[in-house]
Amino acid sequence: MLTSGQSEGDASVASSSTPSADDAQPPSLATSSSLSTGKLQECIATEQWQDWRWHMRNRIRTVAQLREWMPTLKVSPGLLSAAEKFPLAITPHYASLIRQMDSSDPIYLMCVPQMQELCDPKFLCDDPLEEDEDMPVPGLVHRYGDRALLISTTTCSTYCRHCTRKRVAGMHESSISPRRLQQVVTYLLAHPEIHDVIVSGGDPLTMATENLERVLSSLRSVPSIDIIRIGTRVPVVMPQRVTDELVGMLRKFHPLYINTHFNHPNELTADSVAACAKLVDAGIPMGNQSVLLRGVNDHPKIIETLCRNLIRSRVRPYYLFQCDLVRGVEHFRTPLSRGIEIMEYLRGRLSGLAIPTFVVDAPHGGGKIPLLPNYIVSSSPTHTVLRNFEGMIVSYPEPGMSSETPQALPENVAPGVWELSSGQATSILPAASNRHNRRRRKAMPLFGQPAETSE
Numbered sequence: 001m002l003t004s005g006q007s008e009g010d011a012s013v014a015s016s017s018t019p020s021a022d023d024a025q026p027p028s029l030a031t032s033s034s035l036s037t038g039k040l041q042e043c044i045a046t047e048q049w050q051d052w053r054w055h056m057r058n059r060i061r062t063v064a065q066l067r068e069w070m071p072t073l074k075v076s077p078g079l080l081s082a083a084e085k086f087p088l089a090i091t092p093h094y095a096s097l098i099r100q101m102d103s104s105d106p107i108y109l110m111c112v113p114q115m116q117e118l119c120d121p122k123f124l125c126d127d128p129l130e131e132d133e134d135m136p137v138p139g140l141v142h143r144y145g146d147r148a149l150l151i152s153t154t155t156c157s158t159y160c161r162h163c164t165r166k167r168v169a170g171m172h173e174s175s176i177s178p179r180r181l182q183q184v185v186t187y188l189l190a191h192p193e194i195h196d197v198i199v200s201g202g203d204p205l206t207m208a209t210e211n212l213e214r215v216l217s218s219l220r221s222v223p224s225i226d227i228i229r230i231g232t233r234v235p236v237v238m239p240q241r242v243t244d245e246l247v248g249m250l251r252k253f254h255p256l257y258i259n260t261h262f263n264h265p266n267e268l269t270a271d272s273v274a275a276c277a278k279l280v281d282a283g284i285p286m287g288n289q290s291v292l293l294r295g296v297n298d299h300p301k302i303i304e305t306l307c308r309n310l311i312r313s314r315v316r317p318y319y320l321f322q323c324d325l326v327r328g329v330e331h332f333r334t335p336l337s338r339g340i341e342i343m344e345y346l347r348g349r350l351s352g353l354a355i356p357t358f359v360v361d362a363p364h365g366g367g368k369i370p371l372l373p374n375y376i377v378s379s380s381p382t383h384t385v386l387r388n389f390e391g392m393i394v395s396y397p398e399p400g401m402s403s404e405t406p407q408a409l410p411e412n413v414a415p416g417v418w419e420l421s422s423g424q425a426t427s428i429l430p431a432a433s434n435r436h437n438r439r440r441r442k443a444m445p446l447f448g449q450p451a452e453t454s455e
């Protein structure tokens with residue numbers, strides 16, 4: 001994890017620090033106000049702050065503009081080199097979320113270039129998911145049988161330092177041409193097995209409303225397309241874009257889903273929550289795809305807070321992605337065990353509705369592979385032995401089992417896993433558990449007099 005002690009010019013990639021769930025304070029859950037950042041402070045209170053076109057026009061695109069907007073920023077040679085290698089854009093809205101002008105701040109890490117991006121081990125590449133190999137028509141990725149992904153634009157309002165599509169996003173800003181769109185429609189008509197198209201990019205919501213409408217109408221003209229999904233980070237980095245005009249256009253294309261990309265609780269501002277509410281009120285179900293990023297959100301409590309805040313904002317946590325093997329993101333990668341540890345922490349603490357699926361998007365275009373802690377302890381033809389989040393171990397009888405009670409164990413014999421898998425015992429309880437302590441108390445009756453308690 002990058003710590004506040006590491007300067008931007010530190011050439012070494014920070015070593016992984018993986019404290020267990022409860023032994024460390026989660027970084028960056030502070031709620032202090034934004035830094036005083038010169039030009040930013042002058043603009044926040046003005047009317048133009050609510051105008052998304054103003055945010056697009058005033059994106060921070062160069063290191064000179066970074067200096068102008070963030071006078072307290074220390075510009076190191078490493079920052080300069082990284083900004084030359086990968087595109088830079090930050091909306092004033094997103095820049096205003098930075099609370100600390102250094103790598104201890106999660107928003108800073110996700111948008112300000114860092115020297116660590118130049119670290120380039122040989123297992124990284126520009127297109128680790130081999131999307132270009134699965135592109136039968138330029139701009140359309142067809143990997144899974146029933147769905148396809150359309151790169152509708154290469155523009156984003158903010159270029160995420162951890163972007164998996166760095167080879168496309170921001171290298172040359174443009175949107176799909178009418179001719180290319182027609183090629184895509186022709187392919188979709190010839191492949192009626194595709195029922196679901198994800199409009200992605202770049203960020204489709206940076207397109208002019210009429211241009212995005214042209215894309216959505218073209219997709220809707222294909223009878224076999226059931227659902228359209230839009231992948232966008234606009235609610236996070238430029239929520240002002242979610243205007244009545246945009247939402248009015250989108251609602252013509254139901255069933256339409258939106259997946260957005262919040263990574264840290266600090267991104268869920270009042271404006272972002274309002275933008276999500278506007279989309280959900282228009283009948284658009286919203287999901288969230290986070291990326292697990294070292295120094296940003298690789299702590300169980302940060303992910304827990306993020307998921308709680310998302311679900312409260314009517315955005316369903318959908319995926320938690322392992323960082324892809326893409327050039328420029330090595331310093332963000334966490335060990336796979338970190339994701340599994342986070343999933344272990346969430347289960348039992350958080351409603352299933354708020355728990356995302358942890359996935360690795362496999363190299364070589366292998367697709368999404370879900371990873372979970374191991375909940376199967378053992379199995380036999382007659383019983384599977386499972387464990388829950390508390391450490392309770394329980395025997396699950398397979399179908400077709402005789403209803404005869406297995407021979408009881410002698411009183412002085414404690415059951416082990418084998419006794420559970422052979423049907424001689426049904427569970428092993430942890431010595432202490434809040435849930436079982438509650439059970440030991442006599443329950444209050446639903447009606448009438450309180451029952452006697454045994455404690």
Ligand code: SF4
Pocket residue numbers: 155156158159160162163164165166169201202203232233
């Ligand atoms: S918004 Fe999406 S496509 Fe654009 S830079 Fe961020 S992650 Fe990449």
